Amino acid sequence: MSSTFVFLGGAVLALLLAGYFGQKYMPPPKPKIIGIDLGTTYSCVGVYHAVTGVIDVLEVEDRHRCIPSVVAFSDDGIVVGYKAVAQAEHNHQNTLYDAKRFIGKKFDAAELAETQKQYAFKLEADEHGMIRYVVTVNKTERRVTPEEVGSVIVGTLRSAAERNLTVPVKKVVMSVPAEFDDAQRNYTKKAASIAGLEVLRVINEPTAAALAYGLHKKTGLQNVLVVDLGGGTLDVSLLNVQGGMFLTQAMAGNNHLGGQDFNQRLLKHMTGLVKERFGQPLTDKADTQALRLQVEEAKLNLTHHLETHISLNLHSLGGKLLRESISRSLFEDLNYDLFKKALQPIDKVLQATELSRDEVDEIVLVGGSTRIPKVRELIRDYFGKKPNTAIDPELAVVSGVSIQAGIIGGMWPLTVSAVELPTRVRKIHVH
Ligand SMILES: *[C@@H]1O[C@H](CO)[C@@H](O)[C@H](O)[C@H]1NC(C)=O
Ligand SMILES: *[C@@H]1O[C@H](CO)[C@@H](O)[C@H](O)[C@H]1NC(C)=O
Ligand SMILES: *[C@@H]1O[C@H](CO)[C@@H](O)[C@H](O)[C@H]1NC(C)=O
Ligand SMILES: *[C@@H]1O[C@H](CO)[C@@H](O)[C@H](O)[C@H]1NC(C)=O
DSSP: OHHHHHHHHHHHHHHHHHHHHHHHHSOOOOOOEEEEEEOSSEEEEEEEOTTTOOEEEOOOBTTBSSEESOEEEETTEEEEHHHHHHTGGGOGGGEEOOHHHHTTOBOOHHHHHHHHTTOSSEEEEOTTSBEEEEEEETTEEEEEOHHHHHHHHHHHHHHHHHHHHSSOOOEEEEEEOTTOOHHHHHHHHHHHHHTTOEEEEEEEHHHHHHHHTTGGGSSSOEEEEEEEEOSSOEEEEEEEEETTEEEEEEEEEETTOSHHHHHHHHHHHHHHHHHHHHSSOOOOHHHHHHHHHHHHHHHHHTTTOSEEEEEEEEGGGTTEEEEEEEEHHHHHHHHHHHHHHTTHHHHHHHHHHTOOGGGOOEEEEESGGGGSHHHHHHHHHHHTSOOBOSSOTTTHHHHHHHHHHHHHTTOTTOOOOOEEOOOOOOEEEOO
């Protein structure tokens, strides 16, 4: 009798030890579920690695991790990302972007006409008012839905993940803007299913950003404010987070405020200088485009330096050299009113939730434009506390969906849960 016990005990011990050593010395299981941030301007894919807890945002194209959400159709075939951007100049009408603005959304004739003005590609509405792109390839017209454009991007991200993991990938967690309704969420899932992926869950982008900072693990009720300032839009959300549950309490935003507006101010300053210095306005398209690129670069540079410069030969003005140093404080002066405007939606969500500034426990910054030191400073001063900035603001959402993918996949040591509660709050628009 007792010898049986000893035998069993030994077997159990052996199993336990095998498990222990296995965990320690065997390669950890490969991620089976990927996380995708299908963004308006950029899209990225990430995975969560069991045991180490490392989140990898994967390289997709030529050492770039995130790729532009652009798909181009041509007689040679379909290209995506940076390749699509590179050929855009020669193929405007068939270079498609902003699919996220159209996906799962109905447009009436007036909205469609107004929207069409902003784009070089052709749009039309089907009998239900759903938008389709119209491209002409191989001399024939072809209709392309926003979810098909999305599927080409998702397919590219999926292939990148399969290359990296060296296993087939069939499952995904995706993020969408908090304001997306059921139809927009459904069509986003459709984009993934066309690309051969099963969508296990769709989570809100602000929730993903909060997950990236591990805010689901904090005890007690947390009021988390997520500020997402990108190239063209600002979105602010207030979330309640408790015990791994997320509830969106309020949303506000400005659809016409972002990095492009800040560039525009500096560009205007520079074209003013050209007129003043050379007595002629800058009207040449190629020179203006070259200046626009330098302006963008100068803006990025001023995030890390107090001064940078712009230097450019203006071909349309007989090759005259435009050289000017640009200080961070000049850039801030040119944009001060716009930076201040970014605080308006924050006011709105606090009013809507009847919270005071000091009741906000955590502030999370998302989107490239939140790198601008003055933007950070204004937000910090508004709340009297430092926002979370440790994660690259352009990778916070993809990092969060990757963590959610890891949680759903039961990837040790992610034993916590993270669940979003449905909400009916509506976004408040600020202009
Ligand atoms: C146009 O035709 C060529 C030759 O058949 C083909 O390789 C290419 O993929 C087509 N383009 C598109 C966008 O389908
Ligand atoms: C996968 O991606 C990670 C993170 O970028 C990188 O370190 C690793 O070398 C990649 N592996 C392969 C096989 O490409
Ligand atoms: C979204 O998809 C679900 C499940 O497939 C379906 O029940 C629902 O009616 C769809 N909603 C819309 C608005 O398309
Ligand atoms: C940014 O500005 C600094 C200082 O002027 C300079 O050393 C650096 O090369 C610039 N970087 C870029 C990317 O323009």
